[in-house]
Amino acid sequence: xxxxxxxxIPHVTRVEGHGNIVLDVKSGKIExxxxxxxxxxxxxxxxxxxxxxxxxxxxxSRICGICAISHTCASLxxxxxxxxxxxxAETIILRKVLLNAExxxxxxxxxxxxxxxxxxxxxxxxxxxxxxxxxxxxxxRLKAAANEIAALxxxxxxxxxxxxxxxxxxxxxxxxxxxARAVLEGTQKDLDAMVSVFKTLTPPPLERATNYVSLxxxxxxxxYDGVIKRSxxxxxxxxxxxxxxxxxxxxxxxAKQSKSNGKSIMxxxxxxxxxxxxxxxxxxxxxAKKLGMAEPSIKPFDNNTAQLIECVHTVYDSxxxxxxxxxxxGPPARATNKAGRGVGAVEAPRGTLYHEYETDKDGIVVSANxxxxxxxxLANIERDIEAxxxxxxxxxxxxxxxxxxxxxxAYDPCISxxxxxxxxxxxxxxxx
Amino acid sequence: xxVRPKIGVFSFSSCEGCQLQILNLEREIPAxxxxxxxxxxxxxxxxxxxxxAIAFVEGSITREKEVAEVEAIRKQAKILVSLGACxxxxxxxxxxxxxxKEEWLKTVYKTTDVFTDTFETKRVSDVVKVDYDIPGCPIxxxxxxxxxxxxxxxxxxxxxxxxxxAECRVKPNPCLVEDNxxxxxSITRAGCGAICPTYGEECVACRGxxxxxxxxxxxxxxxxxxxxxxxxxxxxxxxxxxxxxxx
Numbered sequence: 009x010x011x012x013x014x015x016x017i018p019h020v021t022r023v024e025g026h027g028n029i030v031l032d033v034k035s036g037k038i039e040x041x042x043x044x045x046x047x048x049x050x051x052x053x054x055x056x057x058x059x060x061x062x063x064x065x066x067x068x069s070r071i072c073g074i075c076a077i078s079h080t081c082a083s084l085x086x087x088x089x090x091x092x093x094x095x096x097a098e099t100i101i102l103r104k105v106l107l108n109a110e111x112x113x114x115x116x117x118x119x120x121x122x123x124x125x126x127x128x129x130x131x132x133x134x135x136x137x138x139x140x141x142x143x144x145x146x147x148x149r150l151k152a153a154a155n156e157i158a159a160l161x162x163x164x165x166x167x168x169x170x171x172x173x174x175x176x177x178x179x180x181x182x183x184x185x186x187x188a189r190a191v192l193e194g195t196q197k198d199l200d201a202m203v204s205v206f207k208t209l210t211p212p213p214l215e216r217a218t219n220y221v222s223l224x225x226x227x228x229x230x231x232y233d234g235v236i237k238r239s240x241x242x243x244x245x246x247x248x249x250x251x252x253x254x255x256x257x258x259x260x261x262x263a264k265q266s267k268s269n270g271k272s273i274m275x276x277x278x279x280x281x282x283x284x285x286x287x288x289x290x291x292x293x294x295x296a297k298k299l300g301m302a303e304p305s306i307k308p309f310d311n312n313t314a315q316l317i318e319c320v321h322t323v324y325d326s327x328x329x330x331x332x333x334x335x336x337x338g339p340p341a342r343a344t345n346k347a348g349r350g351v352g353a354v355e356a357p358r359g360t361l362y363h364e365y366e367t368d369k370d371g372i373v374v375s376a377n378x379x380x381x382x383x384x385x386l387a388n389i390e391r392d393i394e395a396x397x398x399x400x401x402x403x404x405x406x407x408x409x410x411x412x413x414x415x416x417x418a419y420d421p422c423i424s425x426x427x428x429x430x431x432x433x434x435x436x437x438x439x440x
Numbered sequence: 441x442x443v444r445p446k447i448g449v450f451s452f453s454s455c456e457g458c459q460l461q462i463l464n465l466e467r468e469i470p471a472x473x474x475x476x477x478x479x480x481x482x483x484x485x486x487x488x489x490x491x492x493a494i495a496f497v498e499g500s501i502t503r504e505k506e507v508a509e510v511e512a513i514r515k516q517a518k519i520l521v522s523l524g525a526c527x528x529x530x531x532x533x534x535x536x537x538x539x540x541k542e543e544w545l546k547t548v549y550k551t552t553d554v555f556t557d558t559f560e561t562k563r564v565s566d567v568v569k570v571d572y573d574i575p576g577c578p579i580x581x582x583x584x585x586x587x588x589x590x591x592x593x594x595x596x597x598x599x600x601x602x603x604x605x606a607e608c609r610v611k612p613n614p615c616l617v618e619d620n621x622x623x624x625x626s627i628t629r630a631g632c633g634a635i636c637p638t639y640g641e642e643c644v645a646c647r648g649x650x651x652x653x654x655x656x657x658x659x660x661x662x663x664x665x666x667x668x669x670x671x672x673x674x675x676x677x678x679x680x681x682x683x684x685x686x687x
Contacts (some may be wrong), residue, residue, distance in 0.1 A: 048558070049502050054543065054547050054548065055534045057532075059674075066678075074457070074460055134478065163639040164635065165464070166461055
């Protein structure tokens, strides 16, 4: 056996956006390995230039349909940092509930509809529904519940309505809060069912320690608020994100790759859990125990498990946040004509998301920058592929391709997000 | 008809949120799956086929390679439906159009010798014939269901011909224009259930401006309430820049 492999997986399916995997192995040695991002660029930085800052959260929400609330929250935080506005505690509670709902809906979409079919040898959730109807139904009900929470407060999940700088344009009526509590309480059985299903799965074995990066906070499991924590490198203020995340141009991809001190990093559920496990809710800790993940993990495939643990957390965290009806947090800010510069960061489902804006004295955007979680993970995914190839090299080509796809999918890449603000360098005019 | 029509869902330059709205039909998907055969939906399945009769196309066309791809879809599909504002109107993607291409590339990539095949944002109908539109940013998922059912019944799907105000009144929502907000509901095609004003936000005309809309009338009212022509045009162009409507 010479162990020559030539794998081309064009347009990896069941991920969000367009990406290809390229792997060439000659005599057992990796000659070429690329995760190519081939999504078309949309030039959001250009779109934002010249717009009033009040329009910015609504426009940047359109970067990604799956993480629309995360983009809106990061954008609002950056706008407020730019203008020197502090939203009310009530406004922040509602934003946290919405971010929780988005993380739940995104994780469940990923786990139930995109990941689970692999473990049961199915091509899609439609096929999976025929053999595992209970698991699929549970996932769909959880996803519907998450969407309902978002819809209760902002009309819909895809492009939330009324989230504005300084406050909400319309404060929900009292009955919305009791309805939201009922929806959240109704998810327990389906969360248990998902935990039972994932407990039985055996992902491909792969261990590779890396630099786990996420927000972190003293008193809560950091999602909406916090400072940047690197498992190797310590704590950094959000405003200094450029000291931590260095972007690198990659010749074959329309997305730039992020590194820290020249080395790949990982962001997302596994990093958050590794960095902040003691602060996750008790119910989520119980789920972690059942799933065998109560300790920090260096297995990339555990990102799936970490997402499920976070699903449990988001539900119980929101129940706590909504323990009582939240009184009106006040209207959005009116005075937004101010020169400034500011950075906002939140934990999007796939990892830390940064927005940065600069305005002139009339509150018109002069420049904008966003760093998207998937771009931060790309280099790390390639390092993981390098690490897993030797152990699967003797498998049939088809099996290798499936394992690589599963590995890429475990990171839950959101490719349509990852290119919109990123630098690119192409070889010979080819776009991959 | 015993054979279920084959359907493809395709995505070009967009946030993919309109596809997600289809996946958000959690309760309806099983019923729809019994009536149609989904053969090409890359975000959700891995066995994809190019044998389909109805194509739903999301996203704007912004690159040479996308032109060839959408032309191939048009050639294959008996019926092509645009899915959402990016495909239907150009949407927010068009905001880059008034600026020179050199500026887009320099701002984002610091150089102009990459992405030479990217061009001004186009609507799908600028490139190929579109049979029907499902408007909105994002689409209303039930409008998608109604469109599918109409096509299955062999009936042309119809969009509402009234303004968003008509739906706002029956809610009933307080009028945002009377509240001095720059709301475009009176000139915008209904069908969204006035969802934005219901949650306190002005209508931004993401479903497109009605053909016989009284734009002059609205402009006068908004001018009287202190909104400049520049501000009105700025709001209109968020989703309708390519329609070249100016007040």
